[in-house]
Amino acid sequence: MSATTYRSLLIREIRIETDDTKSFVLEAVDGLPVSYLPGQFLTLVFHNQLGEEERRNYSISSSPWINEPLTITVKRIANGRYSRFLVDEARPGDILLTAGTSGFFTLPESVPDTFALCLFAAGSGITPVFSIIKSCLVRYPNLNIHLLYSNRSKGSAIFQQELEALQSRYPQRFHCRFLYSDAMRLQEARLHVPMIESVLQQVSSQQTLFYLCGPFEYMRTIAMVLQGNGVPAIHIRREIFLLEKPRVQPIPPDTDKHLVVIHGKETHAIRVQYPETILQAARKQGVYLPYSCESGQCGTCTASCIRGTVWMWRNEVLLDEELAAGRVLTCTGYPVGGDVELRF
Template sequence: MATPQFHPLRIRDVRPETADALTVSFDVPPALRDAFRFTQGQFVTLKTHIDGEETRRSYSICVGVTDYDRDGELRIGIKRVRGGRFSNFAIETLKPGHEIEVMTPDGRFFTHLNADHAKHYVAFSGGSGITPVLAIIKTTLDMEPTSRFTLVYGNRSVDAIMFAEELEDLKNRYMDRFSLYHVLSDDLQDVELFNGVLDQEKCKAFLSTLLSPEEIDEAFICGPGPMMDAAEAALKEAGVPPKQIHVERFGTPLPQAGAPTIEITESTPAADLELVI
């Protein structure tokens, strides 16, 4: 893998996703297309000066690999963190036409795809943890025509759901291969299983009703720390082998340009980062 490197990229588009989240897409000039080619689930790191201080934060790419190959779209999703330096700056300041330093993609939150696979992938996601998971879902369904994907996505309320429309579109496009379950803590739904938070009991309930653990080939987990711990524990308890469980923690240290790649492992500790879902 090439050493990650910063390049200035022009912002093509900024789109509100929810009251507290937006997506930012970049124009990747033809000369940098290869450098910014990514694997589904990877992230880029943005660098800018905020109040005179250099600030870097990582954001996962939310478009599929095939979308990028088709029209060079590189898009990230940013959710506001209460009191957070970069996320608030980004939501209030970033506009189309602005230029910002973006590091070439990095990260290991993925599995290798193959058009011959006929696998069942499952993801447990919460809040902004959907960002890399969305890229993984889109790419997998596109590149593995006989694989299927189930997403269990936890949020506070309907209006806090990031990528709600895109997820619905995917459900319609891949009717037989994509199952989507929203779990909401504040908005009541008809089915009791879909109410509450994604704690271990809730994840266990999914694994004993709507999901058959023995039919899970690979699982992806990304969201707030407690949700991730709960989903990982429930999957392991249900017998899913640890090497088939992929975890992305948003609280891990940031990569430095020129530094060796950080390997995100199951035991990588999360920083004390409160992600508001």
């Protein structure tokens, strides 16, 4: 994607959510709608002091199904250059650049009436979850929704009042439990295994979709408990916020490979050799493919492998059935064992 294909977004309104979190109501300058699904994120494009492009993903907190304007919610991170810029410096009327929306933390095309939805969120992990909750309450009138939301304190809970309002409006369908680390009763302070299991007793493990968003260890623990109680892995979705870039694990030396990339109406021939990833090689050779995190955690760079084999040093987003269907991540992927053809 070249710079000419970026879209400009006007900051129409800024809302203060907590002491360190703000929501940004956005509007496309070209007047056309920005398409997205509940649970997805918006990729913003920035340029550092050297003029180099840097991308950051911010979860969308609005719902595309209830006629809300596109809104992202951003928590200020102490060492986050661009979250600090947005929360501290951005003003209504400013223009932001976007490479579009993406993400796999979404609902299936249809949710059966017999299913339930169970969501676990910690801190700012509520942002995509809030979009999913609002959307489901409108789209699926028979769907029961359970939310367990963990925070340091009531004052740090994003969308606290909005969630309480939804709970009052849909008392039979939306069941929300708030957990605060500063609570006097330890049983109400932190999420624990018996609490997770008590939720499982209220739903069918085979007919419930589970969505987890928060710190890595928080989600790992929940997923282990869920699967230990019979929840199929295919029913569990996770969204990772804080991206890590661990050292690439070496694989046996490999020769350079020929790679054919079909991106839209364009076809490109690229040479790739480990340790350079497919994404890095493409960019180096002037081919601009979709990407964001470059860590195998967001899925923006996903392509379909229609010939050959791609080895990935990290994958935190593609499920087993997607891997079996040939989906690969180009930001952590390398062609191995022969030439490869990818389609976006």
